[in-house]
Amino acid sequence: MATPELTWKTDRIFARPPTSADAQVVFENYASDPDVAKYMIWRPHRDVAETLEFLARCERVWMDGSAFPWSLWLRDTAEFVGLLEIRVRGHAVDLGYALSRRWWRHGLMSEALASVVQWALAQSDIYRVWATCDVENLASARVLERAGMEREGILRAWLVHPNISETPRDCFCYSIVKAGS
Numbered sequence: 802m803a804t805p806e807l808t809w810k811t812d813r814i815f816a817r818p819p820t821s822a823d824a825q826v827v828f829e830n831y832a833s834d835p836d837v838a839k840y841m842i843w844r845p846h847r848d849v850a851e852t853l854e855f856l857a858r859c860e861r862v863w864m865d866g867s868a869f870p871w872s873l874w875l876r877d878t879a880e881f882v883g884l885l886e887i888r889v890r891g892h893a894v895d896l897g898y899a900l901s902r903r904w905w906r907h908g909l910m911s912e913a914l915a916s917v918v919q920w921a922l923a924q925s926d927i928y929r930v931w932a933t934c935d936v937e938n939l940a941s942a943r944v945l946e947r948a949g950m951e952r953e954g955i956l957r958a959w960l961v962h963p964n965i966s967e968t969p970r971d972c973f974c975y976s977i978v979k980a981g982s
């Protein structure tokens with residue numbers, strides 16, 4: 802199985818695995834914010850203990866290879882900006898991501914996704930990179946399009962986004978595949 806780098810850089814971002822030492826900054830700037838969580842599958846964290854649990858899970862999944870989450874930091878100022886995770890399943894990689902609200906609309910996730918998509922499609926055994934987003938999450942749909950992905954269709958009743966409703970919601974499915982596939 803293709804295993805990504807622990808750390809990588811783009812022009813503005815430094816990415817590394819999150820650790821428990823990041824709990825306070827992740828809690829305050831990301832995990833406790835209902836606007837960040839709105840279209841995610843988790844509820845906003847109520848205290849830093851929940852964020853610590855989440856970060857322990859991040860360390861575990863790196864160890865067992867079931868997912869590869871990175872925390873994203875500005876190279877210039879070392880500020881925390883968000884998280885991006887990929888999962889490798891056979892010949893396919895899927896993505897999940899979110900930024901701290903104050904870093905929305907700066908092109909940062911587009912920059913991060915470009916790097917991850919490029920890495921994935923450069924692996925000999927990866928042919929497909931894909932992601933889903935709630936049909937109302939226009940920012941996420943746009944960021945996937947900017948990463949070169951095409952909308953394949955709608956996965957009906959695909960995911961529960963508990964901050965919106967307990968009923969599974971329709972999601973757009975986006976992908977990019979290796980040229981010639």
Ligand SMILES: CC(C)(COP(=O)(O)OP(=O)(O)OC[C@H]1O[C@@H](n2cnc3c(N)ncnc32)[C@H](O)[C@@H]1OP(=O)(O)O)[C@@H](O)C(=O)NCCC(=O)NCCS
Pocket residue numbers: 836837838840841898899900901904905906907908909910911912933934935938939940941943944947
């Ligand atoms: C989705 C998210 C990561 C986008 O990241 P971002 O760095 O702000 O996006 P970018 O600045 O790269 O912008 C990409 C495009 O989306 C557009 N966009 C950004 N926010 C938008 C919004 N709220 N509504 C509509 N379009 C938006 C930008 O204008 C840009 O479009 P353009 O190419 O036409 O100029 C960010 O909004 C976020 O973290 N949201 C909360 C968590 C979330 O929903 N994660 C995804 C779950 S599937």
